[in-house]
Every structure is written in C-alpha cells, then in structure tokens.
Amino acid sequence: MSEESNMTQPVMIAAFDGWNDACQAATNVIRHLVGHYESREIGHIDCDGFYDYQVARPMLCHVSGRANLVWPQTTFYDITLDAGRHLYAQIAPEPNYHWKEYCSQSLRIAEELDVTKVITLGSMFSDCPHTRPLPIAVSDGECQCECDREYNGPVGIPTILDWSAADAGFEHTSMWVSIPQYLGSDDCAAGTIRLLDALGKHIGYTFDVSALKRRSEQWKTQASALVRCNDQLREYVEHLEREYDLKQRAEEEAGLGTPQCEQLVRETEAFLRQMGGE
Template identity: 30%
Template sequence: MDQQNQPEDAPEQTEARAARFARHLRESTDVADERPTVMVLAFEGWNDAGGAASSAVRSITTAGDGELVERIDDEDYYDYQFTRPRVRRTGSHREIVWPATKIYRARPQTCELDLLLVNGVEPSFRWQAFTADILTKAAEHDVAAIVLVGALLADVPHTRPIPAALSSEDPALQDALDVDEPTYEGPTGIVGVLAHTANQAGIPAVSLWAAVPHYVGQAPSPKAQLALMRQLEDLLGLTLDVEEVSEDAEAWERGVDELAQEDTDIAEYVQRLEEATDTPNLPEASGEAIAREFERYLRRRRPPDPGDS
C-alpha cells in the first residue's frame, strides 16, 4: 500500500523486543560498538516443573554450540541424598557424575548478543553463597543482564497455549521490554533469589516463567519447553529449530487427551479449566501476538539456493 493511501490511524511498526533489549543494554553499559553479554539461567528442581526450563536452556546451548567455560560443583551446596550423583557408562568405562552447575558461552550469529548459558541443579545448602558465586561469575564475564527461566505447576489446561510470561524488577527494563513488575508473594526457589539479588547488585534481571498443567506436571513437558523457547527467541533475537520439540508437544498433547478421555473426572476438570481460560482471553490472536509469530516465521526462512529453480 502506498504511504499516501494509508489511513491516518494506521499503527506504526513497532521495534522487535529483541532489538529493544539489545539497544537498551548497549546504551546502559556504554558499549555501543560491542555485543552485550546476557546470562541465561535455569535450574533443575523446584523451579523446573516438567523439566521445561532446563530443557529450553539446554536446547539453546546445543543450538549455539555452547563452549563450557565454568563449572560450579562445590559439595557444600548439595545434599547428595536428595540430589544423588549418577553412574554413567562411556564405552568400556563407568564414571560418577556429580551434581554441578555448568556455564557455557555461545555467540549466536542470528542475534545481537553474546550468551552465557547456565544449567544446573538447585542447591540444597548455602543459597546466599551460591548466589554470590553465580553473580561473581557474571561480573567476571561482563554480563550486562540476566534472564532467569523457570516453570511452575498451575491450574491451566493442556489443550490451550502454555502461558509463558516475562517480568522484571528493573523499571528501565520494564519500559524497554514492555513487561510488568512481578507481583508474586510466597515461597521461592533459587531462580527467584537470583533475580532479586541480581537487581540489588545492579545487574538488571528478567524472569521468564511458564505455567505447566499441574495434573501432568511430570517431565518431560515439551509444550511448556516450546513456549519458553519461543519467548526466548523473541527476547534474545534467536532463531531456533523447534520442529522436533513442536512434534513432541503435539504427541504429548494427544497422549494427555487419551488419558483424559479414559477418566470422566479428569475430562470434566479439563473442560472447566478450558472455560476459565477462554472466557477472559478471547480474542486470543491479538495484533502483537500475530506480529511476533510473523517475525519468527521470517527469521526461520532461509534465503533460496541459487541452484534451486
């Protein structure tokens, strides 16, 4: 459409969230000509319903060819009767794998950021010392911001899109990313402690949480993993291959459908959750959601091969 023929009230094209995030970090850290470094963290355990958060961060680590740069395995952090070491066979050898937190560096070419990807097990002891250890590593690697990824059990139906929401305690990030301040009060895990402590230490932090249906909260939870990966794509400007996870999510949903059909009580409960979800959220396809999906589609399109007809 010619610009002169556009209606006067036509909405202006908004800058993608990932571009706003990268620009905000460059401006706030005075590194206009460099790629800011963002630390992305997930921990197995209480913060990781269905294993969705840790699986999402591991997927990014694999996709970005992450290189191991740090390892935190202080035995004072773990109760080995609660988080047990594992025996693993590699060829003709057996080894003990101890609980640890690993930090990988990745430099995805599809985004404007360098990433430090942290995946570990929620510690059993000395959380304040563990948090200080993580934030010290962040400072050593000149981290400009932290993204905490978690998943929680909630009253949501498996048949609807999994809610995955961003929040931040940092007012500047709230404005830059158009996200809300967290309102949760109650027991928290290491993800919540790290988010709050990072902000207090002057490192802006963003939290991303997915809601996993509590009646199917066991791992794996590929539909929740997929929701987190898509939000991380939008926040970080990544282009991820989600085809396999999408297929797993569809198979997971079909499997839960079959289980629900065999139990009348569960089927009725799911129907009530669907009604509660649909009533306040329709119409679901907002302009912003459609725009984000279209941007994701464009990023995944490969340029045509010159040899193709």
C-alpha cells in the same frame, strides 16, 4: 531496553533442576540450546558445600566401558547463535545450602563475562488446560516472585538469583511457564517452546524449535487421549478451558469501553454461579 540493545549486550540465562522446573521445561531450554547450537563449557561452581548428596545424589555412569562418577555441579556455557552472536547459560540442580553465597559466585562469573543482564527461567505446575497456549509470565525490571506480584509464600533459587542480580546492579528478567498439573512429570516440550519463544522475543532472536515441535504435538496427543478416557478429568479440563477463554476475552476487551466490560463481568459472574451450583 530496545531490541537492538538486547541483541548486542551480553546476556546470561539460568535454569535449575528441581522445585522450579516442572516437567523439566526450564532446564530443557538450556539443554536444547547446548545441543542445537555450537556451545562450549566455560566454567563451573564447585559443588561441595552447596549440595546435600542424599538429595542431589552423584551418578555412576559407564562410558566406553569405563565407570565415571558424576557429581552435582553448576555448569556455564557459551552458546553461539550465529556469527558474532552468542549468549551465556547457567544450568544446575537447585542447591540445598548457602543460597546467598551461591548467587554471589554466579554473579561474579557473570561479571567476568561482562554480562549486563540475567534472565532466570522457571516452570511450575498450575491449573491450566493443555488444549490452550501454556500461560507464560515475564517480569522485566522488577522481581515478580513465582509469576505473581501478589504472591506470598516460598520461592526457589531463580527468584533469589533474580533479586541478587538486582541488588548487584544487573538488569534482570524472570520468565515462568505454567504446566498442567494433571499430566504428571513427563517432559513437556510445549513448555520449553513457550519459554524459547519468550526468550527469543526478549533478545530479538528466533530460535530453531523444529526438533521440539514433534515432541510437543506428541505430548498434546497423549494428554488428549488421557482426558478422553476419564470423564471426571474431561469435565475438569473443560472447566479450565472456559476459565482460560474468559480471561483471554477479558484481556482483549479491556480496552474496548465500559459497556463491553460490564457485559463480560455479567457473563463471568453467571459462569461462576453456575460452577458453584454444580
């Protein structure tokens, strides 16, 4: 699809709390957009029947001295990016039951909004260094489960919604960012920025991420401090950096011809033998 088409046709993005949302990087995309741009709630999916309340528990909140009970729910937003330009967003905890029916209801709402494309967002823990751009995988037009076409294993609700959108005739894209697994579950603004950048390129729009950049730099600073204090972790991160750099170089040199590729293969094999002997 051309960039001009991406800019004019209604798009719905979707992200879900839980297993598909390492460090809340995916759902924080929608929270950032809702908080930064003019937005309004335009719909919900009734939570009854989709959630186990011992897993996704209702929350008791006090506002202006009054107690309110907040149940898990799916919320749809209309987000205005600029004059005449908007996108729709879906955010929810990952449902526990009846995924097929849940996706059917989601796509019925998308149809009512005249949406032509569904973009699912996810984040996952992975072996990657915080000192490099966080890896991001974008699958456009065919389902690429959990970021890997060779993947065999369990999937989450973003993948099911992606497949359901394809079956219903929607254009569909999935975007997944990888988060360093050694840093725990604190919010990762760097991952949210990576997803926003990928989403912006896809729809032909530049999102304002200035509010996230300070938090991203703070995340990197804290991660570097943690690594400096642990020799074993430092060696592990250095190993991840070498793997990352080799992969990047391989991608850059793949089109340069056979001699360069053969040299890279030899260097990679030597590196792997060295790591195996440690």
